[in-house]
Each structure stands twice: as structure tokens, then as C-alpha cells.
Amino acid sequence: MIVTRFPPSPTGHLHLGGARTALFNWLYARHTKGKFILRIEDTDTARSTQASVEAILESLKWLGIDWDEGPYFQSKRLPIYQEHIRKLLDSGHAYLCDCPPKRLERIRREALASGRKPKYDGKCRDRGLNPSDETVVRFKTPLAGSTVLADVVKGTIVFENSELDDFIIARQDDTPTYNFVVVVDDITMGVNVILRGDDHVMNTPKQILIYKALGADLPVFGHVPMVLGSDRSRLSKRHGAMSVLAYRDKGYLPEALINYLARLGWSYGDQEVFTTKELIEKFSLEKLGKSPGVFNPEKLLSLNAEHIKRTPPKILAQRLLPFLARRGVPVEGADLEAVVASLIPRSKTLVEMADGALFFYTDKVVYEESAARKFLKPENAPILKQVSARLERLPAFEEEALEDAFKGIMAQTGLKLGKIAQPVRVALTGKTASPGIFEILEILGKARTLERLRRAVEYIDAHAAQSVDENST
């Protein structure tokens, strides 16, 4: 069985790059009916916070990335690491070293000065020291030969062991170091497929050596290229809102973000739009790309619009509720599902949709200044009155009947639909842009429509009077 994992450090929010790594591992586990493990790498106690842990879990949940095991916390696994350090010491794959920092610093400087690569010289390799407060544990890296990484996305990469040195796996205070901890975790958790950012490539030979020293089978490694910002540098806060939760709050659908992230560095022919279910079906390691990709917010936005179009109004209505609530809008009167349906083609985010829905639920429409100036003027008052009168007589407020009513007015007045619809639109919505006029009419219903028309006429009269005043003075 395939076992994958996602091991975030709880030192901040889950950002897009991390989310994509999690996604690839999760997709692969789900695709193969394997297991996906969540592991919190909180050994850096100074920078790790509980708030970050919660933010990460919340982000994953929102995205719909669920885990079968965990979350494990590295901070609670110290005894396991120590046990494995013992093993390496006993088997002669590691040794104790008490070289003081001063000496280490000196070799480093000398190496640099003579143009060599700075590395530990192996002085304590065979000294057989006893453990003390002064000793660290070093891994006994082979002096010659090479270590081969058979990477599923990058291909085979060969590292000369002579490039590596006897790196520390446990510090003086007995705490294990990163490369060691990761390997022990992955071995003990049964992880056999590791998909991660290619910033880890250089760690991999060390880790492979540890696997071998521990006598464990190597997992499949796949190093995916990182996500870059528009300036082609590694994605960071500088490039705007990077946290997954920020996208949730900006009104993105989780399936849109997943779709975007999956397609950034992975492809399936010409297909651009995927449901999460489809991604699980179609995901494959072979189609992972090996060149870094630039994050493109516009494409994400258009994908979000696409997913909005593909989501049933009923479900969108549910998801829109929190956004409406945040605006203090009581969802009463107009049928939210119908409102949502009318806004689907013109909303790229749920935020836009919520904004577009506002006028349906406010009794006192606020007129945009330029809209009022252009359409709520005296010459349009008769039109509004005529529309009112005609609609008053309408038994049912349904699109077809409404359209007939407007046609009647057109015939009577000789006006084009636009001349009538625009003032009505401003009267009903306060804006010059909105869903179709008949659609709005039907959703609003007779009572509220007539009320809004009446208020618009009132507004025109008041302003006409006002401008007369201004003229006379």
C-alpha cells in the first residue's frame, strides 16, 4: 500500500506552496487507495505555535484534504529518535564527537582560505568517546563512492559522498537534527512515497545514507519544483496574500484553489478544469513537471469563476451565507437560490457575489451618484410611473409576463427597451449594472418592486424641486 505524508512546520500559515505539496501527496494516496499521514514538525520549539497548528489543520480541512493518520507531533517522539541514534551508534554508523566550536571554526576558515569545501575532518571518527555533555553524535558518511537518488520527477541524480561530511544527527543536549528525525519518522510510519519541494533535493543523499545505515527500504522520492512569484523568485509574503485561509476569505472555492494548485506543475493533456474527484482519478506521478512555475493570480481567479459556474446554486447559496452575514445582511425576502443563480455568470468570487446580492436584501436602495444623475432625472419619472402602473395590474410576477408588460410599454411609447430598463434598473438596484431586468423583477416580487419604483419617483421629484430652488436663488 502506498503511504504518503505531509509534514508542515507550524511556524506560520499554510501557504500555497505547502498546500500544493500536501495536495500532491494526498492526491496520490487517494488515487492509489493508499494512506495519507499528517505530521507536525514542531521540533523548532522557538518558532512553533499552537495557533499555526490550528491554522494549518483548518486550511487542510477547508481544502478537503483529509488525513488517515495523525497529526503526529515530532515533539512527542523524542524517545523514538533517541532509540534510533543508539542503534546507529551501536552499529558503528555514527560516533561521538567532542570537537569544540573553536576547532570547528578553525577548520572551516582554513578550508575556505585554501578554496576547499568546508567540512568536518573526521577527527573523532575512531576515538570511541564516551557520551558526555560535550559530545554530539555524528553520522559516519562513507568517504568514497556515490549516493544515487532515483527521483520520480527529476530523474536520477548522483551525489559524490566526498561532497558530504560527517554531519551531526544529535546535538550536545541530545536533540536530534532535522535530516535524522525526518528519516526516522518516515521509516517508523511506513511512509514509502515522499513528494516534496525540490528545496529538499540536497538533503536527500544524507537521508538516503541514514535509511541504509538503519537497514530500511528506501521510499520513492519525488521532488517537485517550487512555486515562484511573478518576479521568478521563491514565493513569499512579498508576492501578496499567500495563506490558504486568505483565499477562503477572499471568496475562492476550495475546489478552484485545488484545481489551480494541481495544474501548477502537473498536467493532463489540454484539460484545464478538474473537479477534485477527477483529480484523484487522473493524478499521476509521470505527469508532474520538472520546471518551476510562476503563481498566476489571474488564472486562479478565472478558474474560480469557472467553478462557480459549475456549482449548483443551492450549494453556492450555502457557501455565500457567511459572506452575507459578514455584511450584516439579513437573508429575508428574496429567494437566495434565485439570487445566486442570477449572479453566477457575473461573479468571479463569493465576495463579488455577496456584493452583487446586497441590493436584493436592502429595502432602502442606495443610488450610486453617477447612476442617479444619469437615469433618475425628471424626464424619466413618467416612464417609471408607467412601468409601475402596468406592473401593478400584473397578476403574476414571472419573467415571461414581465417581458410582455415591457413590450407593451415599448409599443405604447415607442421607446427602446434600453430607455425603459435602465431607469428601472437604477430604481431597483441603485446601479447601472446588474442581472437581467426581468430576472430581478421576478426575484424581487411585486410589492418590493412597486415600492422601489415609488421611491425612485419620489427621489426624482425631490431633486427636481431642489434644482428649481437652486435656479431661483
Next chain:
RNA sequence: GGUCCCAUCGUCUAGUGGCCCAGGACGCCGGCCUCUCACGCCGGAAACACGGGUUCGAGUCCCGUUGGGACCA
């Protein structure tokens, strides 16, 4: 500086030696539709980093150069 990785339209990418004077998507431009705004539809500009090989034939294989990135220092 050392080691490693990468290289097709502005961006994400298809392309695994002939199907490619390079396809799709986002964005951009033009048009159509139209009660506004959108949606939708039609069309357009836009790329194989460069130089050498290999081959009858290279975006596709090899080498080098250049550029970008990662890690370590």
C-alpha cells in the same frame, strides 16, 4: 564560491524524432450577441534562450554557452 536542478507564447502548459511554418488555457486586442454588466460565441497578436553536433529529418537526443532557481558556505 561549491554542489545540484531547470529552460516551448507575458503566465500555466501540450508536445516523448516526422502528425508542429508548434496545440490548449489565463491575460490582452477586435467582432458578434444584448435591457446594463457579465456569460457565451467567433477571430487576432503572442513561444521552441543561443551555438554546435547526431540524424534523411530535432521543440523532441548529445555537448557547450547563457539565463533562472535551490541548497550549503
